[in-house]
Amino acid sequence: MSKCHIFLVIQFLFLFEKCHCEVYTAxxxxxxxxxTEHVLINTLENYLKAEEQKLDILRGYINVYKKQQxxxxxxxxxxxxxxxxxxxxxxxxxxxxxQVETLISTNVNADAxxxxxxxxxxxxxxxxxxxxxAAVALMRLQDTxxxxxxxxxxxxxxxxxxxxxxxxxxCFELGRQSxxxxxxxxxxxxxxxxxxxxxxxANETVHKTDILEYLAFSTYKxxxxxxxxxxxxxxxxxxxxxxxxxGNKNFFEDQLKEVVQTKPAQRKGDDExxxxxxxxxxxxxxxxxxxESKDLYEALCRGxxxxxxxxxxxxxCRYVSNNNPFLKIAPFKxxxxxxxxxxxxxxxxxxxxxxxxxxRLAQPRFQRATVQNSRTGELEVAHYRISKSAWLKxxxxxxxxxxxxxxxxxxxLTMKTAEELQVxxxxxxxxxxxxxxxxxxxxxxxxxxxxSGNRIAxxxxxxxxxxxxxxxxxxxxxxxxWPKKGTAAFWYNLFPSGDGDRRTRHAAxxxxxxxxxxxxxxIHERGQEFRRPCTKERPPEELTV
Numbered sequence: 001m002s003k004c005h006i007f008l009v010i011q012f013l014f015l016f017e018k019c020h021c022e023v024y025t026a027x028x029x030x031x032x033x034x035x036t037e038h039v040l041i042n043t044l045e046n047y048l049k050a051e052e053q054k055l056d057i058l059r060g061y062i063n064v065y066k067k068q069q070x071x072x073x074x075x076x077x078x079x080x081x082x083x084x085x086x087x088x089x090x091x092x093x094x095x096x097x098x099q100v101e102t103l104i105s106t107n108v109n110a111d112a113x114x115x116x117x118x119x120x121x122x123x124x125x126x127x128x129x130x131x132x133x134a135a136v137a138l139m140r141l142q143d144t145x146x147x148x149x150x151x152x153x154x155x156x157x158x159x160x161x162x163x164x165x166x167x168x169x170x171c172f173e174l175g176r177q178s179x180x181x182x183x184x185x186x187x188x189x190x191x192x193x194x195x196x197x198x199x200x201x202a203n204e205t206v207h208k209t210d211i212l213e214y215l216a217f218s219t220y221k222x223x224x225x226x227x228x229x230x231x232x233x234x235x236x237x238x239x240x241x242x243x244x245x246x247g248n249k250n251f252f253e254d255q256l257k258e259v260v261q262t263k264p265a266q267r268k269g270d271d272e273x274x275x276x277x278x279x280x281x282x283x284x285x286x287x288x289x290x291x292e293s294k295d296l297y298e299a300l301c302r303g304x305x306x307x308x309x310x311x312x313x314x315x316x317c318r319y320v321s322n323n324n325p326f327l328k329i330a331p332f333k334x335x336x337x338x339x340x341x342x343x344x345x346x347x348x349x350x351x352x353x354x355x356x357x358x359x360r361l362a363q364p365r366f367q368r369a370t371v372q373n374s375r376t377g378e379l380e381v382a383h384y385r386i387s388k389s390a391w392l393k394x395x396x397x398x399x400x401x402x403x404x405x406x407x408x409x410x411x412x413l414t415m416k417t418a419e420e421l422q423v424x425x426x427x428x429x430x431x432x433x434x435x436x437x438x439x440x441x442x443x444x445x446x447x448x449x450x451x452s453g454n455r456i457a458x459x460x461x462x463x464x465x466x467x468x469x470x471x472x473x474x475x476x477x478x479x480x481x482w483p484k485k486g487t488a489a490f491w492y493n494l495f496p497s498g499d500g501d502r503r504t505r506h507a508a509x510x511x512x513x514x515x516x517x518x519x520x521x522x523i524h525e526r527g528q529e530f531r532r533p534c535t536k537e538r539p540p541e542e543l544t545v
Contacts, residue, residue, distance in 0.1 A: 054103045057103060058100065058103060060203070061096065061100060064092075065092065067164075068085075068088070068089070068092070068164075071085075072085070072089075077515055080515065081467060081511075081513055081514035081515045082157070082162040082163050082513055083137065083138060083141055083157075083428045083429055083511070083512065083513065084138070084152070084155055084157075084162065084163045084166070085162070085163045086134065086427070086428040087134045087135065087137070087138050087174075087428060088163075088166070088170060090126045090130050090131050090134040090428075091131060091134070091170060091173055093125060093126045094126050094127070094128060094130065094131040095131060095173050131173075131177065132177050132180065132181070133386075133428075134428050135173070135174050135177035135178065136177070136181065136429075137386065137427070137428040137429030137430075137510070138152075138174060138428070138429060139174075139178060139183065139186045140429045140431065140510055141429045141469075141510050141512055142186070143298070144298045144301055144302070144431075144469075144509065144510050145157075145158060145298075145301070145302055145468075145469065145510075145512055146302070149189045149190065149192075149193050150193060150196075152166075153165060153166045153170075153171055153193050153197065154166075157468060157512055157513050158468060158512070160468070160513070162513055165197075166197070167197065167201070167205045167206075168194045168195075168197040168198040168201055168204070168205050168206050168211075169194075169205035169206040170205075171190050171191075171193045171194035171197060172190070172191065172194040172205075172206045172210065172211060172214075174186075174190040175187045175188075175189075175190035175191040175193075175194060175211075175214055175215075175218075176214060178190060179214055179217075179218060184217075184218040184221040184222055185218075185222065187214060187215075187218035188215060188218045188219055188222060191211050191214050191215040191218065192215065194206060194211050195208065195211050195212075195215065198211065208238065209235055209238050209239055209242070212231050212232075212234055212235040212238075213235055213242075213244065213245065215231055216228045216229075216231035216232045216235065216245075216248065217248065219231060220248075220252065220255075225252055225255050225256055225259065226256065228248075228252055229249065229252040229253065229256065232245050232248050232249045232252060233249065236249065286299065288305055291475040291476040291478075291505070292434075292475070293475075296475050296478075297433075297434055297473060297475050297507055300471070300473035300474075300475060300478065300479075300480050300509070301469065301471055301473060301480075301507075301509035301510070303471075303480065305478055306478065306479075306480075307338055307477065307478050307479050308478070311338065311339055314339060315335075315336040315337070315338070315339070316336050317333070317334065317335045317336070318334055319331035319332065319333060319334070320332045320334045322409065322410075322412050324409055326409075327409060332346050332347075332349065332409075332410060333346070333347040333348060334346055334347075335347065337479055337481055337489070338474065338477050338479040340477075340503070341474075341477060341491060341492070341501055341503040341504050342491065342492070343474065343477065343479055343481065343489065343490075343491050344489070344490045344491065345481060345487055345488070345489055345490075346410055346487060346488045346489075346490060347484075347486070347487050348486050348487070349406060349410065349461070349486065349487065349488050350403065350406075350461050350463065350486050350487075350488065351486070352486075353399065354399040354402065354403060355463045355464075355485070355486075355517075357397055357399040357400075358392065358399065358400070358403070358421070358423055358463065358519055359423070359463065359517060361390075361392055361396060361397060361400075361423075362389075362390035362392060362423035362425075362519075363390075363425075365390035365391075366388040366389065366390050366425065367388060367389065367390070368387075368388055369386075369387040369388055369389040369424060369432075386426065386427060386429065386430045386431055386432075387424050387425060387426045387427065387430045387431075387432065387508075388424070388425055388427070389422055389423060389424045389425075390422075390423050391419075391420040391421065391422055391423075392420060392421045392423060392519075393420055393421075394420075394421075400421055403421060403461070403519075403521075404418070404421065404521065407459050407521045407523070410459065410488070410490060411457060411459065411490060411523065412531055412532075413456070413457060413523050413527075413528050413531050413532065414527040414528060414531060415521070415523070416527050417450075417452035417453070417523075417524040417525075417526045417527045417528075418521055418522065418523045418524060419450070419521070419522040419524070421519050421520075421521060422519060422520050422521075422522070423517075423518075423519045424517070424518050424519065424520070425515065425516070425517050426470070426508070426511045426515075426516040427511075428511075429510045429511065429512075430508075430510065430511050430516060431507070431508050431509060431510040431511070432507060432508035433507055434475060434505050434506065434507040435505065435506070435507065436493070436500060436502070436504065436505055436545065437455050437458045437493050437504070437506075437522060438454050438455045438456075438493040438494055438500045438501075438504075439454050439455070439500075440500055440545045441500075441545070447524070450524065451526075452524035452525065452526040452527075453524050453525030453526045454493075454494060454498070454500070454524065454525050455493050455494075455522045455523065455524055455525075456492065456493060456494050456523055456524060456525045456528055456532070457490065457491065457492045457493060457494075457522075457523040458489075458490070458491055458493060458504075458520060458521075458522055458523070459488055459489070459490050459520060459521045459523070460472065460488060460489045460490075460518055460519075460520045461487075461488045461518060461519045461520065462483040462484055462485060462486070462487050462488065462489075462517075462518055463485060463486075463517035463518060463519060464483065464485050464514070464515055464516060464517040465483060465484060465485045465514070466482075466483040466511060466513075466514040466515070466516050467512075467513040467514035468511075468512035468513040468514065469509055469510055469511045469512030469513065469514075470482075470483050470508070470509055470510070470511040470512070470514065470516040471483070471508075471509045472489060472506055472507070472508055472509070473506060473507050473509055474503070474504065474505065474506045475505060475506075475507070476502065476503045476504075476505055477503055483516060483518075491504055492504070494525070495538075495539045495543075495544065496532065496533070496534055496535040496537075497534060497535055497536070497537060497538045497539065498525070498534060499538060499539060499544040499545075500544055500545040501539070501543060501544065501545075502542075502543055502544060502545040503543060
């Protein structure tokens, strides 16, 4: 029973109470009351049936929530490390809870609704923006790692099954969020998957008519008008009076007429179906030669592109002491990951205790990670950096100071002008698009408040293993460094001349499965004059920025 029906019943009861007609004084009036009572009994029976249906739906929600909670409680990090689990968690607390609220609000039981409202206002509760962000993250993962829609809906990530399957409603919501973002390609993919899954569901989780409407319009936006018209006709077969569908049908038919009128005369035997069948499908040849291309970046993330064999054969592993007396008995284990630019991996340079301390201190301070505006020098959030970060000072804990000292021992560079330790945790599909750590020539306002020069070098500690994805990739060098707990990557951002090395342009690939924790030390120029002396010789212009 709808809100409107319940409101009418309550309104009817109020009218009944207010009607002081003295019906007992006339038998005819009493006889009329029998008819009134009959109507009330039928209305109450319908109301109870509706309430029972709502309770059954709510029990279904509880069963789903409990099942997922039990899985999550066994190993929260493993559960949330799966982007599908993380997405459905956000969905349950946004789209699903909105339906729960609607169901409860149709009842006179206002206390339950008040409790939900209280929790939403006083506890961490995802918003519609969070739901959209989670959906966009899944689209990013799907594209970057070329994940098949059906496999992804089955809970499979690159052939590994991590979670339970998505329902038709889950897929529909992904399509709806893509539609809201103007992403009609993914709208079509996920609406098609929703329709496929709906056919197999005993209890329908979404209406087929809603799927058809989104599917028809997204298909039209991709250029396939005949199919859009066909889907709209199917919708009208189910709901002939559907206002928007009627309007869309007329619009699509007009569009087809214009296409026929403006299309050149075809030779006999020409086949028009090829255009329809390929409409909306993305055909292109990946560009792995251009280091600026998205294709190369994503191929590196998938591990499909590696450094040239002639460079790989020159890479070495060695022990390094840097003439440090302490390191003579406990040298660093260093692996060369690339030459020109030199990329190094230091193994076993952060203990589990240090990692635990850093995570514990950082987590309460986490805020959306920012980037520096090249024009103003101010920090701001950006869609191409999806993570949360915090900053830790050396004096806050002995472990922070120890890590800072270790960076000095590893690099031979002073930490007096280095930035504080930045701790980062990546969320659903968390990533950071290709970027430079150093300030380019035109970015004159960068680091102006630090008064310590440009970022001469970067040390990036990996504080967790990542099941899939999450590599640090260098498109120009065609190199990738994969997260391994306790290791650290190191590279110089500047040439000895002080020019920025464009070959160090790098990116954090989206985390496909697992949770990625890192922390980094950005080392600045000032104070390094005698540790890494400048040279007058300038590198070739094509290598600098």
